[in-house]
Amino acid sequence: MTTLRTARLTLDMPRESDVDAVFRACQDPEILRWVPLPDPYTRESAEFFVRSYVSHGVASGRYNVWAIRIDDEPLIGVVEVRKDEAPGSASVGCWLSPIARDHGYMREALARVIEHALHPEGLGFTRLRWESLEGNISSTRLAESVGFAFDPASVHRVEFHGEQRTAVVGMLGSARGAGSL
Numbered sequence: 001m002t003t004l005r006t007a008r009l010t011l012d013m014p015r016e017s018d019v020d021a022v023f024r025a026c027q028d029p030e031i032l033r034w035v036p037l038p039d040p041y042t043r044e045s046a047e048f049f050v051r052s053y054v055s056h057g058v059a060s061g062r063y064n065v066w067a068i069r070i071d072d073e074p075l076i077g078v079v080e081v082r083k084d085e086a087p088g089s090a091s092v093g094c095w096l097s098p099i100a101r102d103h104g105y106m107r108e109a110l111a112r113v114i115e116h117a118l119h120p121e122g123l124g125f126t127r128l129r130w131e132s133l134e135g136n137i138s139s140t141r142l143a144e145s146v147g148f149a150f151d152p153a154s155v156h157r158v159e160f161h162g163e164q165r166t167a168v169v170g171m172l173g174s175a176r177g178a179g180s181l
């Protein structure tokens with residue numbers, strides 16, 4: 001998995017020394033409210049994430065998960081890019097630890113991941129997809145700030161922790177792929 005850098009951040013693979021940070025961040029009710037993670041999120045959940053989930057994504061070629069970190073500190077959040085069934089398309093998801101919010105770190109991380117995901121010599125996708133559950137204003141605002149466009153017609157029902165919820169989809173295409181969106 002390619003390590004990505006921005007002015008303030010390093011994006012690389014989550015590692016064993018991130019278990020505590022993942023466990024602490026995922027106690028946040030906002031993360032559990034909007035992201036389909038185990039709830040309650042236990043220490044074992046964080047260990048599974050770091051030890052198995054992340055490497056399975058790389059090994060299977062189905063998804064990449066980047067840790068967002070400042071210098072070499074434990075992670076403050078994650079970004080995932082997951083291949084969709086539709087050719088050339090991938091879905092982006094993320095969460096940020098509550099203590100790291102409102103500094104623009106996620107925008108900065110996403111801008112770099114998007115650039116890599118759409119670059120022919122990066123992941124080479126032509127279209128990225130962002131799904132927000134209805135009411136997740138921070139998520140849609142964040143997605144729009146990095147270029148996703150939401151279509152009101154994309155509203156659909158999804159299952160979340162066994163319940164039916166409403167979701168909206170934002171799309172972002174590369175210049176070469178935009179014609180086929």
Ligand SMILES: CC(C)(COP(=O)(O)OP(=O)(O)OC[C@H]1O[C@@H](n2cnc3c(N)ncnc32)[C@H](O)[C@@H]1OP(=O)(O)O)[C@@H](O)C(=O)NCCC(=O)NCCS
Pocket residue numbers: 030031034035093094095096097100101102103104105106107108131132133136138139141142
């Ligand atoms: C969605 C989520 C990642 C957004 O976090 P965030 O802190 O708002 O995002 P950023 O790190 O990009 O910070 C942006 C905010 O910092 C502010 N900011 C402060 N300094 C900044 C800087 N130097 N550069 C850019 N923005 C800056 C921005 O104005 C912005 O606030 P605003 O939205 O009120 O305008 C976070 O709320 C979260 O983890 N939520 C729970 C999980 C979730 O919903 N994930 C998405 C599922 S689809």
